[in-house]
Every structure is written in structure tokens, then in C-alpha cells.
Amino acid sequence: MNKVQEAIVRPSGWRGIVADWSGDQRAFKNVSWGKAMMWIFLLSDTFIFGLFLLSYMTVRMSTIVPWPNPSEVFALTIGDRKMPLILIAIMTFILISSSGTMAMAVNFGYRRDRVKTAVLMLLTAALGATFVGMQAFEWTKLIVEGVRPWGNPWGAPQFGSSFFLITGFHGTHVSIGVIFLAIIARKVLRGDFDRERRGFFTSRKGNYEIVEIMGLYWHFVDLVWVFIFALFYLW
Amino acid sequence: MVDGTLGAVGAVPPAEVEDMELYHPKSWVTRYVFCQDAKVISIQYSLTALSIGLVALVLSWLMRLQLGFPSVFSFIDANAYYQFITMHGMIMVIYLLTAILLGGFGNYLIPLMVGARDMVFPYVNMLSYWVYLLAVLVLVASFFVPGGATGAGWTLYPPQAILSGTPGRDWGIILMLASLIIFIVGFTMGGLNYVVTVLQARTRGMTLMRMPLTVWGIFTASVMALLAFPALFVGAVMMLFDRVLGTSFFMPALVEMGQQLQYGGGSPILFQHLFWFFGHPEVYIVALPAFGIVSDLISTHARRNIFGYRMMVWAIVAIGALSFVVWAHHMYVSGMNPYFGFFFATTTLIIAIPTAIKVYNWVLTLWLGDIHLTVPMLFALGFIVTFISGGLTGLFLGNAVVDVPLSDTMFVVAHFHMVMGVAPILVIFGAIYHWYPKVTGRMLNEALGQLHFWITFLGAYAIFFPMHYLGLVGVPRRYHELGEAAFNTPSVGTLNAFITIVALIVGAAQLVFLFNLAWSLVRGKEAGGNPWKATTLEWQTPETPPAHGNWGKELPVVYRWAYDYSVPGAEEDFVPQNQPVVARAGAREGAPA
Ligand code: HEM
Numbered sequence: 001m002n003k004v005q006e007a008i009v010r011p012s013g014w015r016g017i018v019a020d021w022s023g024d025q026r027a028f029k030n031v032s033w034g035k036a037m038m039w040i041f042l043l044s045d046t047f048i049f050g051l052f053l054l055s056y057m058t059v060r061m062s063t064i065v066p067w068p069n070p071s072e073v074f075a076l077t078i079g080d081r082k083m084p085l086i087l088i089a090i091m092t093f094i095l096i097s098s099s100g101t102m103a104m105a106v107n108f109g110y111r112r113d114r115v116k117t118a119v120l121m122l123l124t125a126a127l128g129a130t131f132v133g134m135q136a137f138e139w140t141k142l143i144v145e146g147v148r149p150w151g152n153p154w155g156a157p158q159f160g161s162s163f164f165l166i167t168g169f170h171g172t173h174v175s176i177g178v179i180f181l182a183i184i185a186r187k188v189l190r191g192d193f194d195r196e197r198r199g200f201f202t203s204r205k206g207n208y209e210i211v212e213i214m215g216l217y218w219h220f221v222d223l224v225w226v227f228i229f230a231l232f233y234l235w
Numbered sequence: 236m237v238d239g240t241l242g243a244v245g246a247v248p249p250a251e252v253e254d255m256e257l258y259h260p261k262s263w264v265t266r267y268v269f270c271q272d273a274k275v276i277s278i279q280y281s282l283t284a285l286s287i288g289l290v291a292l293v294l295s296w297l298m299r300l301q302l303g304f305p306s307v308f309s310f311i312d313a314n315a316y317y318q319f320i321t322m323h324g325m326i327m328v329i330y331l332l333t334a335i336l337l338g339g340f341g342n343y344l345i346p347l348m349v350g351a352r353d354m355v356f357p358y359v360n361m362l363s364y365w366v367y368l369l370a371v372l373v374l375v376a377s378f379f380v381p382g383g384a385t386g387a388g389w390t391l392y393p394p395q396a397i398l399s400g401t402p403g404r405d406w407g408i409i410l411m412l413a414s415l416i417i418f419i420v421g422f423t424m425g426g427l428n429y430v431v432t433v434l435q436a437r438t439r440g441m442t443l444m445r446m447p448l449t450v451w452g453i454f455t456a457s458v459m460a461l462l463a464f465p466a467l468f469v470g471a472v473m474m475l476f477d478r479v480l481g482t483s484f485f486m487p488a489l490v491e492m493g494q495q496l497q498y499g500g501g502s503p504i505l506f507q508h509l510f511w512f513f514g515h516p517e518v519y520i521v522a523l524p525a526f527g528i529v530s531d532l533i534s535t536h537a538r539r540n541i542f543g544y545r546m547m548v549w550a551i552v553a554i555g556a557l558s559f560v561v562w563a564h565h566m567y568v569s570g571m572n573p574y575f576g577f578f579f580a581t582t583t584l585i586i587a588i589p590t591a592i593k594v595y596n597w598v599l600t601l602w603l604g605d606i607h608l609t610v611p612m613l614f615a616l617g618f619i620v621t622f623i624s625g626g627l628t629g630l631f632l633g634n635a636v637v638d639v640p641l642s643d644t645m646f647v648v649a650h651f652h653m654v655m656g657v658a659p660i661l662v663i664f665g666a667i668y669h670w671y672p673k674v675t676g677r678m679l680n681e682a683l684g685q686l687h688f689w690i691t692f693l694g695a696y697a698i699f700f701p702m703h704y705l706g707l708v709g710v711p712r713r714y715h716e717l718g719e720a721a722f723n724t725p726s727v728g729t730l731n732a733f734i735t736i737v738a739l740i741v742g743a744a745q746l747v748f749l750f751n752l753a754w755s756l757v758r759g760k761e762a763g764g765n766p767w768k769a770t771t772l773e774w775q776t777p778e779t780p781p782a783h784g785n786w787g788k789e790l791p792v793v794y795r796w797a798y799d800y801s802v803p804g805a806e807e808d809f810v811p812q813n814q815p816v817v818a819r820a821g822a823r824e825g826a827p828a
């Protein structure tokens with residue numbers, strides 16, 4: 001078997017990149033397969049979200065019926081004050097906070113601190129689940145008020161269609177993230193990555209790196225939310 | 236040629252990553268059915284794709300029977316005809332060509348050619364196949380649901396795709412969209428594997444610029460597919476919503492049979508943009524692997540290094556990038572702003588430059604080559620010829636003014652069949668004749684192969700060449716019957732009957748090929764490890780067919796590019812990529828090169 005050795009000293013900056021790409025074995029030195037795969041997947045997923053948002057903007061411009069006013073539709077009456085966008089503000093705050101806890105989890109993962117990593121991942125999952133829960137609340141509220149994918153009381157039917165489509169697709173991403181956070185947190189807690197326990201299907205050795213890969217996905221989902229927030233709720 | 240990037244011969248950098256850990260099958264099921272070995276997955280992909288491709292072939296016979304002998308076959312009514320074209324087109328483009336070139340050839344050749352033991356994530360790779368199979372089954376199911384398969388045309392343009400006049404609007408269109416979505420999910424799992432394997436799992440000494448062009452083609456096509464399929468995904472999801480939930484993403488206000496429909500305010504043109512943002516790159520997703528493979532076939536069977544290797548690589552990358560900015564040349568007649576037409580005609584013609592470079596380089600590779608007219612070589616030459624004819628008509632259609640009268644005529648059908656139907660299919664056949672010995676350890680029968688080639692090649696010209704004429708006199712595409720129109724002259728009828736007869740013969744000739752595949756598996760000549768005396772790594776495996784893990788204990792080390800054929804002074808007329816020193820004729824053993 002080939003012995004793994006430190007690569008020869010490489011130049012830095014642009015010359016380094018050129019050297020890496022004209023070298024053998026790996027184009028991105030020091031990037032593992034798993035991370036490379038997640039990055040490329042996220043690039044592809046960016047195209048999906050980007051095209052969904054572009055399509056939403058196109059139908060918003062093509063429809064001749066006026067578009068409902070988001071700050072009225074997405075307002076909650078608390079006490080007797082009408083608070084525009086209050087729920088979305090809280091949801092956004094929660095999701096962004098979960099990015100923070102995720103980043104801390106990654107950090108503790110690299111220090112091989114089993115318990116702290118797992119707790120922070122579970123906290124991230126809990127924040128994610130809260131986000132999905134609040135989204136469910138928002139969906140229910142709008143459905144009760146008569147918003148349907150094919151129409152709504154206030155204006156262009158494309159409002160409901162795009163709303164359910166885009167927030168639904170994003171919510172699915174968050175939910176999948178929550179499930180995987182829970183699964184990986186369990187593995188961390190059980191010590192799979194300290195003992196390099198082999199995967200059941202893959203028979204590859206477990207590694208704390210998976211926490212970081214999970215982190216990439218999670219930050220991406222949060223970042224996408226910022227765009228949805230800006231383009232759907234604030235426009 | 237030992238290029239300079241890695242310094243002198245022998246100075247290969249040490250391994251940077253540990254050797255790959257493989258899943259070792261524990262039972263028959265994990266060895267042959269739910270198998271994680273890319274080679275088995277490749278065979279599964281290829282056989283599934285060929286089987287569903289046969290369905291598309293039979294559909295093309297039925298369409299041809301109707302066109303050649305109108306009203307003789309009463310079961311092919313207008314609705315059935317539309318269903319046949321739609322399913323034929325979609326199956327051929329996506330479920331056959333894309334699947335076999337990326338899932339089939341990609342899986343077999345990428346790990347072997349870059350010197351890896353397997354794809355980087357074999358388990359995900361395995362899932363990719365099973366999801367693809369599910370997509371195929373959902374597609375096939377659509378033939379059997381009430382109302383039958385969709386007849387919307389392979390472009391599935393709304394609003395008609397989901398209106399009640401279109402056959403299969405009840406279930407067919409739903410299953411078609413679902414199947415496409417599933418296909419894309421499955422492809423993504425595979426595509427990520429192909430891309431990461433090429434980027435991050437090459438063996439020692441294998442630089443990007445030493446990779447065989449086959450790998451370059453499949454790699455670039457995979458990257459493109461990961462960026463283009465999202466558009467189809469988004470379009471399919473939104474149309475599914477329009478059909479099932481009654482949303483109006485693509486649906487304008489409509490009156491049907493005097494009744495105002497519930498739809499309104501959507502943009503049908505939006506779907507066309509999404510479809511062709513996927514659809515045009517798709518043409519090159521099919522073409523680039525074919526380009527790559529054909530370069531290697533030509534170089535190997537003409538015993539000559541590929542002409543302008545670097546140019547070939549950059550041409551592949553340039554075509555891949557440019558093909559994302561030409562999509563609206565399919566929409567000249569959709570009522571776009573004419574300035575858009577100007578922009579897209581320009582970009583389209585720019586793509587002709589790298590494409591022409593490739594054609595010149597193939598021809599220059601053949602120039603003064605020691606051409607062996609083996610079956611793979613015949614198919615490769617056939618590809619160059621058909622690709623040139625198809626490419627030239629593309630220059631006509633790429634110009635907005637010329638396209639307007641030709642759009643939606645048989646001229647378009649002739650063009651795209653030559654360039655993305657026949658040409659890639661010829662490469663696929665050539666590639667199967669070339670690599671079958673590695674996959675099975677036996678050669679395909681040469682005589683049957685020659686017969687298959689000549690019938691297919693000449694037949695393809697006899698079928699599709701006359702269609703240019705039909706298009707020029709004005710015969711429209713997607714017409715079930717021509718009726719008494721002015722363009723329906725006696726010569727049109729005769730030609731249509733002629734085309735149909737040839738199409739049936741060409742179809743039957745494919746049975747020869749299938750028979751050859753089965754017969755040679757048992758009776759074929761023993762191939763040995765490297766029957767074509769080729770340089771690339773897959774021919775240097777310790778065992779043929781390669782074992783699980785491809786290489787023995789040690790991974791191969793690469794010292795040179797893939798095209799050291801007929802090196803002057805060398806003892807043999809080829810130097811494998813993993814051979815450090817060129818053995819000089821008459822020189823003492825192991826002398827430095
Ligand atoms: C024996 C070989 C083939 C024959 C005889 C054949 C024949 C036909 C015919 C008769 C049509 C319908 C023309 C019309 O009425 O508009 C058609 C459409 C089409 N074919 Fe083929 N074909 C063959 C192979 C292929 C291959 C290999 C591809 C792969 C790219 C392909 C892709 C298509 C597409 C995309 C359409 C358009 C469908 C539509 O209009 O929606 N065909 N073909």
C-alpha cells in the first residue's frame with residue numbers, strides 16, 4: 001500500500017492554484033472527497049433555488065393582477081397592534097442563530113469534544129425544528145385566511161403558488177437537515193468517530209469531518225433563506 | 236512524450252491520500268445486484284439504457300410506418316402518433332443517451348482511466364442506478380395508465396401539455412414529469428461521484444493534462460449536467476403543480492371549448508426558457524462524452540497521437556461553457572424580442588469555432604496515420620462524417636432569419652437526428668466494440684460487426700438525408716398525416732415510403748448487434764488484457780475483466796500522456812501511460828529515455 005506523505009512544499013497564491021491544478025492526484029489539495037462532493041452538490045442546488053426564485057420573479061411580473069402586499073399578508077396582530085413581518089423576523093433570527101450553534105459544533109468536533117459537539121448539534125436541530133414549526137404555523141394561518149396554491153383573496157394567484165412552492169422547498173431542506181443533524185449527533189455521542197466505527201453500508205471509517213460537511217449544508221440552507229426573505233417578503 | 240509538468244521521468248510525487256477503503260460484498264446479492272462496484276453499476280446502467288432504448292426504436296418504426304404508409308395501420312391514430320414521438324424523443328435523449336454515456340461509460344471508464352479503485356462514494360453511486368431504474372419504471376408505467384403516455388412532444392411545452400386536447404393529459408404527463416424528477420435525483424448522485432473522482436481521486440502522476448480525452452469529455456459533461464438539470468427539475472416541478480394543484484406558473488388565461496379555464500397570468504415562455512436552459516446543454520452532455528471517446532478511438536486505431544491534445548481539452552471546456560449561453564436559439568419563433576435573437580445567433584455561431592477545431596484535429600490525427608479499419612474505427616469515422624453533415628445544417632438553423640422558415644419542418648428533424656441522434660449512437664456502438672473485450676474478456680465478432688456498421692451507417696444516411704429535402708419543400712414535423720397540402724407532392728410520398736423501409740432494415744440490423752453481444756460472451760475470441768495495444772490505464776489492469784478494486788496491491792503510477800503511439804525509435808508502437816522508460820529498439824535494457 002502507498003505510504004501517505006506530506007506533499008512537497010507548494011507555492012502560495014495564484015501560482016499555488018495553478019500548481020495544484022497542473023499537479024496529479026487532487027485538484028483541491030487538502031480538500032477531502034466528502035467536502036468536495038458537498039460543495040459541488042451545493043453549487044447544483046444553488047442553481048435550483050436560483051431558478052425557482054427567478055421563475056417566481058418572472059411570474060410576478062407576467063401576471064396582470066396586482067400582487068398582494070407582503071407586509072400586510074405577513075402581519076400578526078399581537079395584543080391589538082398589527083406587527084408587519086414579525087413572525088418572519090423571528091424565524092430569520094432563529095435560523096441565523098442556528099448557524100452560530102452549528103459553527104460551534106464544528107469547532108468542538110475538531111477538538112474531539114464528544115459531548116459538547118453533540119449537544120450543540122442537537123441545539124442546532126432544535127432551532128431548525130422550531131423554524132419549521134413556525135413555518136407550519138404561518139402556512140396554517142394563511143390557509144385559514146383562504147390562501148391556496150391556485151388563488152387567494154387579495155390578488156394574483158401566483159402569490160400563493162410561489163409562496164408554497166419556495167418556502168415548501170426550503171422547508172424540506174431544513175427538515176432533511178434536522179434529521180441528519182440528529183443522526184450524526186447520535187453517532188458523535190456514541191463515540192463512533194473516536195473509535196472510527198465503520199459505516200454499515202459503506203464500511204468506511206467514521207470521522208469527525210462529517211460534522212463539518214453537515215455544517216456546510218446547514219449554512220447553505222440559512223444563506224438561501226436570506227435570499228428568500230429579501231426577494232419574497234421584502235419586495 | 237513525457238511532458239514537463241512533473242519534472243523528469245521517475246520523479247512522481249508521493250501519495251497524498253490513503254488507499255481507498257472498499258466495501259467487500261458478503262453475499263451474492265451485494266456482489267451482483269445491490270453492488271457498489273462501479274463496473275457492475277456501469278453494466279447495470281448500460282443494459283437498462285439499451286433495453287429502454289429498444290422501446291424507443293420500436294416506437295420510431297411505428298411512427299415511420301404511419302408516415303410511409305398513411306392510414307394503412309389503423310391503430311396508429313393521431314393521438315397514438317403524438318404519444319409515440321414524445322416517448323421516442325424523451326427516451327432517446329435522456330433515458331438512453333444520457334444514461335449510457337454518463338452512467339454507463341462514465342462508471343466503467345473514469346475510475347479505470349484515472350487509476351482509482353472505484354468511484355469516491357460507491358454507496359451513493361449504487362443508489363444512483365436504482366433511482367435511475369425507478370425513473371425508467373415510472374416512465375414505462377405511463378404507457379399503461381388510463382389515457383396512455385403523454386403526447387405533448389418531447390419539449391412538453393405548456394399550455395398544451397396539460398390541456399385536455401393533448402393525449403395523456405390525465406396521467407401520462409404526471410408520470411412523465413415525476414419520472415424526470417426522479418431521473419434528475421438519481422443522476423445527481425452519480426454525477427457528483429464522477430466529478431469528484433476526476434478532481435480528487437486520480438492516481439500518482441495522473442495530472443489533468445495527462446487524462447485521456449474520454450475522461451475529459453465525460454467529466455465536463457457531468458459538470459454541465461449538474462448545472463443544467465436543475466432547470467429541468469424546476470420546470471418539471473412547476474408544471475406538476477400547474478397540472479395537479481391548478482397553479483398558473485406557465486398557464487395564461489385560456490378559453491377551451493368556449494369555457495374560460497381557471498388558469499391565468501402565468502408565462503408559457505418561462506417554461507421554454509427553463510426547458511432550453513437545460514435542453515441545449517443537454518445536446519452537449521450527450522456530445523462531449525462522444526467527442527472524448529471518439530478521440531481515443533481514432534488515436535488508438537490509427538496508431539497516432541491525438542493532434543493538438545491541449546487544444547482538444549480547451550475546446551471541450553469552451554464548448555461546455557458556451558453552451559450555457561445559446562439556449563434561446565430554440566426559441567426564434569416563440570415571439571422573443573428580436574435583439575435576443577441577434578445575441579443568441581451570435582453565441583451559437585461562436586460555438587462553431589471550438590467545434591470546428593475538434594473536427595480538424597480528428598482529421599489531422601488520421602492524416603498519415605496507420606489506419607486500422609477495425610469495427611470501432613469504422614464507427615469513429617462514421618461519427619466524423621455524420622457529425623459534419625449535422626453540424627453544417629446547424630449553422631443554417633442557428634441564424635434567426637434562416638431558421639424562421641425552416642423551424643418545425645422535417646429539416647430540423649434531419650438536423651438533430653444527424654448531430655445528436657446518429658452521431659452519438661455511432662460512437663456508443665464504436666465504444667462498445669472497443670471496450671467489450673475489457674468488460675468481458677472476449678472480442679465481439681468482427682464480421683457481424685462490419686455488417687452492423689455498414690447497414691447502420693449507410694442506412695442512417697438513407698433515412699435522414701432525404702428529410703432535409705422534405706423539410707425544404709415544407710413538410711412539417713410532428714404531423715400525423717400530410718393530407719392534401721401543397722407540399723405533399725408524389726415525390727414526398729415516395730420518399731417517405733423509402734425512408735420507412737430503410738428504417739425497418741436499420742432497426743432489424745440492431746438485432747445483429749444484440750445477437751453479437753450475447754454470442755460473443757460465450758463464443759467470442761479470447762481477448763487478452765490489451766487487444767488493441769492501447770496506452771490508457773484501463774488496458775494495463777492486472778486482470779481482465781478487472782477485479783473488484785481494479786488494481787492489484789499497488790495503484791498504477793502514471794509517467795506520460797495517453798497518446799504515445801508510434802514513438803520514433805521505441806520498440807513497440809505504443810507506450811502505456813504507466814511505463815516509466817521508453818524501451819528503444821536495439822538499446823540495452825532500461826536505458827533512460
Ligand atoms: C432508427 C433511428 C431513428 C428513427 C427512424 C427516428 C425517427 C423519428 C421520427 C419519425 C420522428 C418524428 C418526426 C415528426 O413527426 O416530427 C422522430 C422524432 C424525434 N427523434 Fe428520432 N428516430 C431515430 C433515432 C433517434 C435518436 C437516436 C434520437 C436521439 C437523440 C432521436 C431523437 C428524436 C427526437 C428528440 C425527436 C423529436 C420528438 C418530438 O418532436 O417531440 N431519434 N424520430
Ligand SMILES: [Cu+2]
Pocket residue numbers: 514515518561562564565
Ligand atoms: Cu441548441
